[in-house]
Amino acid sequence: MPLVTNPILPGFNPDPSILRVENDYYIATSTFEWYPGVQIHHSKDLANWELVCRPLNRASLLDMRGAPDSCGVWAPCLSHDGSKFWLVYTNTKRLHGSFKDTPNYITWAEDIQGPWSEPVYVNSSGFDPSLFHDNEDGTKWFANMLWDHRGRPRNFAGICLQQYDPDLGKLVGPRKNIWEGTSLGITEGPHIYKRNGWYYILAAEGGTEWLHACSMARSRSIWGPYEAHPQNHILTSKDDPFVALQKAGHGDIVDTPEGRTYLVHLTGRPTGQQRRSILGRETAIQEVYWADDDWLYVKNGPTPSLHVDLPAARDDTKYWAEKRYTFENNLPSDFQWLRTPEPDRIFKVDNGLVLYGRESIGSWFEQALVARRQCHFSFDAETLVDYSPEDERQYAGLTAYYNQCSFYYLTVTAHSGGERELLLMKVSAPNHQAKLDSPATEPIPIPKEGRVKLAMSVRGEKLRFSYAMEHGDLKEIGPVLDASTLSDECAHDWGGSPFTGAFVGVACSDLNGLAREARFDYFLYRPVRHQSDRYGYLDDGGKIG
Missing domain, CATH: 2.115.10.20 (Glycosyl hydrolase domain; family 43)
Known part of the structure; x- marks a missing residue:
């Protein structure tokens, strides 16, 4: 056999x-x-x-x-x-x-x-x-x-x-x-x-x-x-x-x-x-x-x-295959959202994935977050977002998410003057103190118009974000982050709830209550092969600086 x-x-x-x-x-x-x-x-x-x-x-x-x-x-x-x-x-x-x-x-x-x-x-x-x-x-x-x-x-x-x-x-x-x-x-x-x-x-x-x-x-x-x-x-x-x-x-x-x-x-x-x-x-x-x-x-x-x-x-062909989701008619079966039985209030699929800005990414009630499971120790993810925020209370982007106390989130947002910028959020919050850590990097100004490419690379315990305007080359943003915090063990050590798993996806919030839309053209998930060790798997390709 x-x-x-x-x-x-x-x-x-x-x-x-x-x-x-x-x-x-x-x-x-x-x-x-x-x-x-x-x-x-x-x-x-x-x-x-x-x-x-x-x-x-x-x-x-x-x-x-x-x-x-x-x-x-x-x-x-x-x-x-x-x-x-x-x-x-x-x-x-x-x-x-x-x-x-x-x-x-x-x-x-x-x-x-x-x-x-x-x-x-x-x-x-x-x-x-x-x-x-x-x-x-x-x-x-x-x-x-x-x-x-x-x-x-x-x-x-x-x-x-x-x-x-x-x-x-x-x-x-x-x-x-x-x-x-x-x-x-x-x-x-x-x-x-x-x-x-x-x-x-x-x-x-x-x-x-x-x-x-x-x-x-x-x-x-x-x-x-x-x-x-x-x-x-x-x-x-x-x-x-x-x-x-x-x-x-x-x-x-x-x-x-x-x-x-x-x-x-x-x-x-x-x-x-x-x-x-x-x-x-x-x-x-x-x-x-x-x-x-x-x-x-x-x-x-x-x-x-x-x-x-x-x-x-x-x-294992499907397991190792690159997946490019274009959201043409229906939400692909790999994706889920959080808690609500009323998905029409948080997203629609219309030749792209449109998220309606709702509550913060850490809400327990109604947040526009659509994601798929992380099924590989190493992978690349990428999306292209069209989003025009008015101020810092509107933000949308790419997230690596475990729960409200543990996530990374690269967002397109704006400062109070209305100029667009990128903000990398990092939350690692013991004892349910879901407080935004000091920004992982200073906000980066971007043009007021144009779609933005957001990407992340995960290699085992290392995670790195990058970005570009639609036709530009990706540039790294922020430091190398610890992907292992998106785990049951960290949730337990922090007094949290260690029962789920890491997801990667897109989200949108509008704390002004206007439900401003963010349109995601596609979502790419590319597995990276690895080699086994005594604990299961370690990665052997795609270095992160």
């Missing part, structure tokens, strides 16, 4: 939920505050994946305006009961503090492309919900982690189970905490399976950072009691800080038609001495097997493997 290199979904694609319907595989991943919600990828062979839809695409299904960074859609579960697809998800409203406001919903569709039903509210007792279809008696069971705001003895209180009645559209019958997890704690992300008369729980434990793990337990009754796996954690990299795939955990399993079993799981690839995962939390895959003792084991595990035998080889 061909050897494929992990991850299979590079860039910000965490918390995978996988299923197979006949010969088609689907993976659903978390999107947090990025809209539309939930990424669903499709594959025929487990090696080659293509984004096919984001189902939470209207206000009745998802509205995240006002949601803090790294809230929104957490850990969806995609399943199929033989006749239709089911998607359960959390729309998290609060992250920090004792309370978690985590309403859980269910929606369904006969086709993966939809239309998806109006959502059914289920509960708010915890997050990371899943739906198990017991094909023997037709019952459906809803499971989620149980949050205890009192912290007695811990906030992560275990796995809560209750029957779901699809005809009544609500939970029915008794509710029970069926498994409190192992001593590693922080038990979440449950999936339930049935095999050979056993009910199995596969859960994430240890938190979604360096101690992350996939843990398993089983019982003859769905209500328990559950006994833990002999290894406790069937997959983890917590005991090997030098393995390439770190943070391994939060998984789900799938069988191939030939009877092989695979586990998809969350992972991160830290690089550099500071071990920062610039590409966020990604999705990897491992081959697993059922042993004679009816327990599941990871082949060559429990440490995750960088290279895995899959049914087919991977074609």
